[in-house]
Amino acid sequence: MTTTFFFLIILIGVIAAVIVNRHFPIIPLPLWFILMGLIVSILPMYHNYIFDPNLFLFFIVTPLLYNESQSASRYWIGRGAINIASLSVALVLVTVVLVGAALHLLFPFLPFALALALCAVVTPTDASAVSAFAQPNPDFQIPFTILQNESLFNDASGFVAFDLSLLAFTTGTFSANAAVGKFIFEFIGGLLVGVLIGFLFHYLRRLLILGDDDSPFVMLSLELIVPFLVYFIAEQYELSGILAVVAAGLVQGRENDSLQLISSRMQLVRSNVWEIVEEALTGLVFVLLGISLPTIVIQIVTKHPGLLGLLLLISVVLYGLKFGLRLLWSRYLVWMHVSSNHRWQDSWLMAVSGASGTISLSLAFLLPALGNKQLPIDRNALIFIVAVVIMISLTVAAIIVPKMTKVTKSSVEKPISQWTREMIMTAMNTVRGDKDHPAEAQIVVDALSQQLHQNKISHRRERRRIFDLADATERTAIAGMHDRGEITDDEFNYYTEFLDLCISTVDTNPWHNLMLRIRFSIHTGRLYQDVQSGQDMFFTTPLIAEQFYWQRQFQAHGEDIRPIEEVGFNAVIDALKDYRHAHGGKTTIELHAVQRTYRERHRRMNMPVPDPKVVYQLFLTAFHAEYEFFQTAISAGKMSVGLAEELQQHIIFDEMAYLQNNNSFIS
Structure with missing residues (x-):
């Protein structure tokens, strides 16, 4: 009961942060999560809270990466394979080595291997968090697509680099050849295991659909099992469980694309469930950081008085070095697919958007206790550095990205709220035209x-x-x-x-x-x-x-x-x-x-x-009028396809709500 109440309070904090963010979007949602965690940490039951990092990785990070990978565009992954290799593998490794070496030189008390691990923690980017700040702007569609694909694969690269860095730190030895070999083995092996298990489940799900056994409960339960099973099997063979999860997610995403209109009810339920799961788990990560921060800061100040300022300096330097390297890399070593008249602006946007987020925070919690090693820095200090880097990167992105992606006045469309109002008014006026059934029309x-x-x-x-x-x-x-x-x-x-x-x-x-x-x-x-x-x-x-x-x-x-x-x-x-x-x-x-x-x-x-049959027919008339409304607007060039899709989704949800509650309209 205590454990249930413990997580219930955290979930309430996640919900509160989401609500507050809708009214004050200028502050990034992850920062609201952290703030709610700080508030929750006041409660006595959350004092000095410590959780198992391995369970954290298994139950939180694994499903997050699986959902992210199955939602990715296979088309753009295929077209952007060069950029994925450049940003998600090469840039990660270069950042870990160069920035890690620079940190070790600037702050000699920080061991080289530990500096590498610290850099590996902050290299994964959180494209989803940054995209929430951006305004829809066709001029930057390519950079954001590249960022989305990079975010998917550099998470896995960051995990592998993190494991290798920690191995070097704990053993005290480092062999470049052995490290590269282990990196390739874990990377390729993890991908193969994920693809194999992903296709096995793909085949099983197809059999269930053919046998008309594809109820949402059965299909969704199988899908939720996949990431945990894949991760467990890959880790048992000392392969990258994270990469295996990513690969399985890509296979599952391919299956979702091929289903199209088949098993549509299951797909709708699936997308809604995963949306809830992803937001809840993401919020949980940052709320846990907020809960942990007071204890972390107190322990740092108690054990190492005066160290807090130095840790803040390390955080700023780490972010600055990572940002500068990413800016130059984005400018000269990234292919933009199409020619751009604002190449440096694209690069600045990609550099600013390389904010650390959920995965970085997850890796930070996986940092082990440094044991008996006599160092002026400990696990709490490292987590604090990562937390500051995350907050800096998200704050910078929240300030700069909206300004960079702001559309010009001439290209601004009417807001979706205005289109929705006009569409509903059109449907109401259409139904009012039925004078033969006044009660049903009303x-x-x-x-x-x-x-x-x-x-x-x-x-x-x-x-x-x-x-x-x-x-x-x-x-x-x-x-x-x-x-x-x-x-x-x-x-x-x-x-x-x-x-x-x-x-x-x-x-x-x-x-x-x-x-x-x-x-x-x-x-x-x-x-x-x-x-x-x-x-x-x-x-x-x-x-x-x-x-x-x-x-x-x-x-x-x-x-x-x-x-x-x-x-x-x-x-x-x-x-x-x-x-x-x-x-x-x-x-x-x-x-x-x-x-x-x-x-x-x-x-x-x-x-x-009122006649239920007439009410049903009039609702159909109203929905048809709404469809015709946005179809006419598209044909006249007044509305973008993106806005039309939002309006169409609005109508579809209204239709579903009516079908599920049609009896309540007649009373």
Whole structure:
């Protein structure tokens, strides 16, 4: 139970960081994760926390790399093989050796092998974190594609170089020939094992699809097993488990490409699950760093007073040397696929985007305790250096990348939010055109209109004020009917009581709603002499139950509430229109809520019972109108394919939500 609660708190920290980052995106998400970790570290149960680095590698890093590799573009990997070899292998090795040697010369107390290991830790790049800062700009599509492919393979190169550096440090000997041979053996062997197991699972999954056994649970469970199994087998033969996982992921990605529209439900579930897993694991890594940092800093200050400033200097020098080497390498030893008029700008972008991230942090946690070696630096100091390098690189990328990728004014498209609003409005207007089925059309229009206000905060007092305005307007209209002799005293009194309950049911007070439920259920049970009817009414929301209740009350006295409600409804709608015009002509979320409440009441009390088949057809009409909207925009050259794909995804998710909840739209 303690362990479960331990990780539950960390997960809450991950969720909080993601939410805060959406409102303050100027600060990189990984830094928010670290900050949440620092906050969590205040709790006593997280003091002096130490975890097993091998389990960390197995359960966190392995699935992250597997998902990253299966999401990579095989086309660009094939075209960019030269760049992958240049950036992911050659640059990693050169950075480890040259920058490691420079660190050893500048800071002699840092052993050469340990300096190499430190450089191996920070060489893997986090393209996903950096791409979140970039604005969509076709001028930099090639550099970001290269960065994505590099990130996939230099993770594995960094792990191999890290292992070799640690081996040299622990044994005290280093042979270039032996190191190169071991590097090639681990590199090639890991790839072969990953490809072999990947194809075996590929064949198994194809058999399951052919046998119609490809349920999302079976297929996804198999896929989640693959990275752990591949890593375990490769490590058993002293090969690179990380490279084996990458290779298996590439094979799996090829299978996903070939499936296309086959087993589409499984693919949709799979992509959603992996997205959640990746974000949760990435957040977990950085939150753990935030939790560990206070303990690390305290131990450094306690054991080595005055060392903290030197460690900060080492971090800055390490980042600067790595950045300079990467800049020159990107300029002269990277093929950009197409000619570029801003070659140095591309190189600066690639250098800045070479930020360290999740994998570097994972490697840092794998650093072993230095044991009995008499050194003025220990494992905590090394982790601190890596953490500072990560924060520097992410901060620099967060500041510079958005400015470098900023599109010019002439090429800016309308934001996706505006396109989405226009698309939904088009669908609503199309459905409103159906005059033969007003009740069903109103249901569809109300459902669509909610999307226009879903990201806005509703102010309860303002909504209540508009409800009071509507209520006062309706009471005045009904009083006028009574004064003119259009309704009897009983009808006026009953309808006034009906309005009292109407405005009362708007209140979300749980105790008040419970009392209303009891009242309506008892009345209905007595009316129909049926316990089941009373029970059904109890579980009906008071807002709806109250309308049924008064319809039956009027019927019991030989009267009809519907003509009175019609007059009151029309008066309210006219008053709300005047309110909207008096407040800038826009429908606020509060106004929309009031309008929808009265429209639903009017539909239930004055319109025919909606036909589910017609509602279904009108939803199809709405979705079709949305498809036609963005197809027309593409044909006219007003919208990019990328934006169209986002809108299409929006419609697809809406269709799925309707299919899964279609009964809830008719009430």
